[in-house]
Amino acid sequence: MKKGDQVPNISLKDQNGNDFSFEELKGKAFVVYFYPKDFTPGCTKEACNFRDSYEDFKELGAEVIGISADSEDSHSSFADKYELPYILLSDEDKKAREAFGVQPNLLGLLPGRETFIFDKEGKLLHKFNSMNASRHMPEALTVLRKNLN
Template sequence: MNSRLRRSLCIAAPALLLARAATAADTLGLGQQAPDFSLPDQDGKTRRLAEWRGKWLVLYFYPKNDTPGCTTEACNFRDDWLQLQELGAQVVGVSVDTSASHAAFAQKYKLPFPLLADARGEVAARYGALSDWMVVKMAKRQTFIVDPQGRIARIYRSVDADQHSAEVVTDLRRLRSQPQPSATPA
């Protein structure tokens, strides 16, 4: 391969990766059915989206267990857990970490909600929340509120770990006060 072609590929490759991620993110919008999933939690139990049907679901993707921002975000969700439950919401965290890593993280910080192991990043990719750079896959810090009918009610593509849980609580209060369309028959 000549040097000019190699340089062109080195310049174009990151743009192509970003374009691929943007395409997945752009296809998921408010009111659409949340992409289904089946992933193991920190205890090895398989969890599916359907498990939370009829409830509000805060599905948050995060890069890595035990990193400063991810720990802050998880602990804030833990600290707001009672408020979220009073609003009829369940919290579920997702990263590409293993179930064993999730178990240690959940135990260390006494997290009362499931952490799902998306080891191949397939679920994060379906939600447009996967950062796939060369051989390193990592979930982006993004959150989706899924309504009781399984539709996307709110998308957070830019998250401040310090303030995010409080923002979710505020938005859930607002969303719950709005009339919810009834589920359409299949």
């Protein structure tokens, strides 16, 4: 995906087993972050960073969505354990990774860690790729503050 592209129109299951479509977010800015795996140290840190700043995103009128290849049950346990207030989507068949163009890291051994920030019309404002989990949330918040104010 490149700047200005429309969010892919795909549906995935959330941590509660409900169908979720990105169409539901029309009229709201949102952040989609792809991460390798529930309960791993870097991914837990990233998820908790988004959790701890979730109110800042809500104040900007933005939603946060995390996506990995973990199952709905794994996401449910992960969200419960760390009190994650936002949507986690299960991408077991990797159709979202393909639609967003998320590349694997570490010689293809690890799923990529990439964050996408969209405006209220579902157009891509910015994307950010780094295996450093702690850099994603501040980058997303900075981009939204710059573009929504």
